[in-house]
Amino acid sequence: MDALVPLFDALLGALLLWLAWQSIFAADLFRAVVSFMIFGLLMALAWVRLEAPDIALAEAAIGAGVTGALLLSALGRLPRERYAEAAQHILSHSYWLLFWAPVVLLAWFLWSLEAAPPSPPGLGEMVAIHQPAAGVDNPVTAVLLAFRALDTLLEIGVLLLGSLAIWSLGPSPWSTGPAMPSPALPAMARALFPAFVLVSVYLLWRGSHAPGGAFPAGAVMGAGGVLMLLAGARPWLTGGEQGPWRWLLTLGLGTMLVVASVTQFAGYVFFQYPSDWSGRLITLLELAAGLSIALLLFALYLGGQPPVRWRDRGWQ
Amino acid sequence: MTFYLLLATALFLMALYGVFASRHLLRRILALNVMSTAVFLWLVTVARAAPGLDPVPHAMVLTGIVVTVSTTAVAVVLVVRLRASHRRHDLP
Amino acid sequence: MSLVEWLGLLMVLFGLPFFFLGTVGLLRFPDVYTRLHALAKGDNVGLGLVCLGLGLQSGSLAMTLKLLLIWILMLIASATGVGLIARTALSRGVRPWGL
Numbered sequence: 001m002d003a004l005v006p007l008f009d010a011l012l013g014a015l016l017l018w019l020a021w022q023s024i025f026a027a028d029l030f031r032a033v034v035s036f037m038i039f040g041l042l043m044a045l046a047w048v049r050l051e052a053p054d055i056a057l058a059e060a061a062i063g064a065g066v067t068g069a070l071l072l073s074a075l076g077r078l079p080r081e082r083y084a085e086a087a088q089h090i091l092s093h094s095y096w097l098l099f100w101a102p103v104v105l106l107a108w109f110l111w112s113l114e115a116a117p118p119s120p121p122g123l124g125e126m127v128a129i130h131q132p133a134a135g136v137d138n139p140v141t142a143v144l145l146a147f148r149a150l151d152t153l154l155e156i157g158v159l160l161l162g163s164l165a166i167w168s169l170g171p172s173p174w175s176t177g178p179a180m181p182s183p184a185l186p187a188m189a190r191a192l193f194p195a196f197v198l199v200s201v202y203l204l205w206r207g208s209h210a211p212g213g214a215f216p217a218g219a220v221m222g223a224g225g226v227l228m229l230l231a232g233a234r235p236w237l238t239g240g241e242q243g244p245w246r247w248l249l250t251l252g253l254g255t256m257l258v259v260a261s262v263t264q265f266a267g268y269v270f271f272q273y274p275s276d277w278s279g280r281l282i283t284l285l286e287l288a289a290g291l292s293i294a295l296l297l298f299a300l301y302l303g304g305q306p307p308v309r310w311r312d313r314g315w316q
Numbered sequence: 317m318t319f320y321l322l323l324a325t326a327l328f329l330m331a332l333y334g335v336f337a338s339r340h341l342l343r344r345i346l347a348l349n350v351m352s353t354a355v356f357l358w359l360v361t362v363a364r365a366a367p368g369l370d371p372v373p374h375a376m377v378l379t380g381i382v383v384t385v386s387t388t389a390v391a392v393v394l395v396v397r398l399r400a401s402h403r404r405h406d407l408p
Numbered sequence: 409m410s411l412v413e414w415l416g417l418l419m420v421l422f423g424l425p426f427f428f429l430g431t432v433g434l435l436r437f438p439d440v441y442t443r444l445h446a447l448a449k450g451d452n453v454g455l456g457l458v459c460l461g462l463g464l465q466s467g468s469l470a471m472t473l474k475l476l477l478i479w480i481l482m483l484i485a486s487a488t489g490v491g492l493i494a495r496t497a498l499s500r501g502v503r504p505w506g507l
Contacts (some may be wrong), residue, residue, distance in 0.1 A: 013323045021325050023346045024334035036346050043353055050320065050360050052374050058381050067349065067385055074342065074392045078399050095336045102332060106325050113362070124370040139371035142376070149374060155379045162386030166393050173396055182495045188488040195481070215378050258367070293382070300389035303396065312384075 016042055024288045029078075033071045040064030054140045057203070061219035066297050067224050073303065077173055133275055136282055137209035144213065145289075148203065149256070149271045156252045156289060156296075163299040172304035189231030193278035196224030204290050208279070214286040218293025225298040228250065249299060252292025256285055320359060339406045341395045352384045379406035416464030423457030426450045439505035440497050448490045452483055 018041065022035035040063030049055035065229050130140050145151050200221040207213025259281060262270045268274065299306075327350060334350030358375045364372040396403065409417075433446020459479045463472030 009319055013319065016323065017326060017330075020330055020350045023336070024330060024343065024350060029340065029342060032343065032346055036349065039350070043357075046320075046357070047360075050357075050364065051369060052360055052377070054374055055356070055360070055377050055381070055402065058378055061383050062381055063349075063353070070389055070392055071342070071346070073367050074396050077396045079343070081379055099332060099336055103329060106328065110321065114318075123372040127371050138371070140374050143371050143375040148372070151375070155382055158384050164389050169393055169397055173393075173400070180487075184488045184491045188484055192325065192481075192484065215382060243425050261322075284396050297360070297385070300386060303393045305344055 002162050012046055012049070013044060016046065020236075026173065027190065029075060033068065033075055036065045036071065037068035039115075040068065047235060054216065057211065057216035058219055061216060062297070064217065065223040065224060066301060069223075069230070070301055070303070073301070102170050133278065134280060138207060138213065139207070140211070141213045141282070141286070144215075145277065145285050146273065149285075150291070151254045153253065153260070153271075154293060156256065159293065159296040159300070160253055162249060163296050166300060166303060167305040168303050172302045172306055186231045186233070189228050189233065193224055193228055196220060196227070200224070200290070200294070204286060207286060208283065214290040217290045219297065221290070221294035222297030222301070225294065226301045229298075229301070245295075248295055249292060252289040255288035259285060320357060320360060320361040320406075324354045324361060327351075327357070328354035340408055341398070342392070345391050345395070349384065352380065354382055413416055415467050418460040419457050419461030419464065421461075423454040423461065426454030428458065430454065431497055433439065440502055441494055442505050443489045448486050452486060455479055 016039060019035045019039040023032045025040055026032040040059060043063060044056040044060040046052070047059055083259075127139050127143060127147065130147070131137075131139060133146075136142050136146070139241045200217040203212040203217040203220060205216065207217065227288060259273075263272055263274070266274070331354060333345045335344050335351065338344050338347060359373045359377055362372045404408035420467075427450065430450025433450060434443050437443045437446055442484050457474040460472075462474045466472065476492050
């Protein structure tokens with residue numbers, strides 16, 4: 001049976017290379033975007049092969065789901081270019097240096113890895129030693145929300161900044177959406193949305209002891225929101241200044257900042273949790289971050305400030 | 317392990333060429349996404365050389381995926397706005 | 409291997425030709441409607457057999473039910489997707505082959 005594993009790897013690698021080639025160099029942009037979405041799905045498989053199930057979950061929901069929906073919606077807004085023009089690939093001479101410098105660097109890197117493979121223990125042992133203090137069983141969650149919580153704080157900051165930048169560019173270009181050709185999509189979305197909620201709550205709960213957590217949970221929930229929007233639902237997220245939206249979008253960042261500052265005033269270091277409270281604080285932060293990530297991904301997909309009142313659009 | 321390193325290197329170089337050589341901005345965004353995936357693949361694969369599972373690169377890659385989607389969203393919206401206001405999809 | 413595991417293996421092997429034929433249909437049929445027909449029918453049956461076979465091989469009821477849930481979700485998604493593609497093609501004036 002073990003002889004099949006390299007074969008599987010080789011097949012997966014060849015498919016990934018071919019799909020990446022298609023998504024960068026295909027003559028048709030639609031084909032390129034669809035290739036990229038399949039590339040994301042197969043990358044999730046590769047992450048499972050590399051024993052990184054947390055990344056696989058996030059890649060499948062974000063890399064293939066949210067990014068794919070975003071690119072497809074953008075493609076719908078761009079007029080179809082003539083193929084020859086769209087597929088133009090020109091590399092001017094000055095770029096060749098920029099291209100070859102990383103090539104040489106990578107070759108040297110690979111060679112040095114072959115010559116002297118990295119033998120240090122990495123940070124795995126350190127995490128394993130200190131993990132009981134964090135109060136969660138999943139090492140990835142412990143790193144994300146206890147040991148390197150500052151990274152996570154800044155990352156949610158980047159998400160918030162991204163949606164802020166997008167809202168400031170004007171109203172959402174696809175808030176009206178296409179006419180629905182079939183009643184099947186709204187029916188399916190209504191039937192499946194509870195499943196999205198259930199899966200993301202499950203992932204959030206699971207995150208403390210197994211692969212899962214705020215990121216995959218938020219990604220699944222955000223993808224569910226995008227599906228509902230595509231199916232013609234009128235989201236209650238509006239661009240009005242009144243209402244809970246701005247608060248909910250900043251909930252993750254705000255909660256993390258509050259927790260970090262309160263512990264600092266209580267005599268600990270910034271983002272150091274009292275060890276008795278660690279597990280509960282991490283659960284609280286995960287809940288806030290998961291909700292915020294879901295809404296922020298949805299806001300990113302909107303591509304602009306949502307209207308104050310959504311227009312009705314059913315299927316035709 | 318070497319296989320996945322070589323795969324990541326090939327993906328990275330392909331995407332690098334794509335970023336430099338494509339005219340259409342949406343293609344450049346796609347190439348950038350492929351490139352970031354290649355970098356994540358490098359990171360996780362190299363971390364596997366150490367005995368035991370190192371969760372720190374996994375957390376970094378999770379963070380990186382979310383940051384990539386935010387930058388992609390902003391870039392895509394900018395391309396759509398550029399097309400609407402200037403009738404072009406490439407940079408001068 | 410026990411009888412149940414052999415049965416599981418047999419089901420997986422029995423499911424594979426459906427995928428193969430669905431893909432042949434996708435590549436060789438003349439227009440979008442017949443292609444969708446081949447793909448949706450073939451792949452759904454193939455996936456059902458593979459899921460059932462893997463569930464039997466796993467030997468746990470919870471895993472079998474999870475795999476069946478995946479199959480049901482896939483059925484719903486593929487039915488909706490195929491319907492959407494076909495209706496969009498029809499409304500854009502793609503004529504069915506032979507009409």
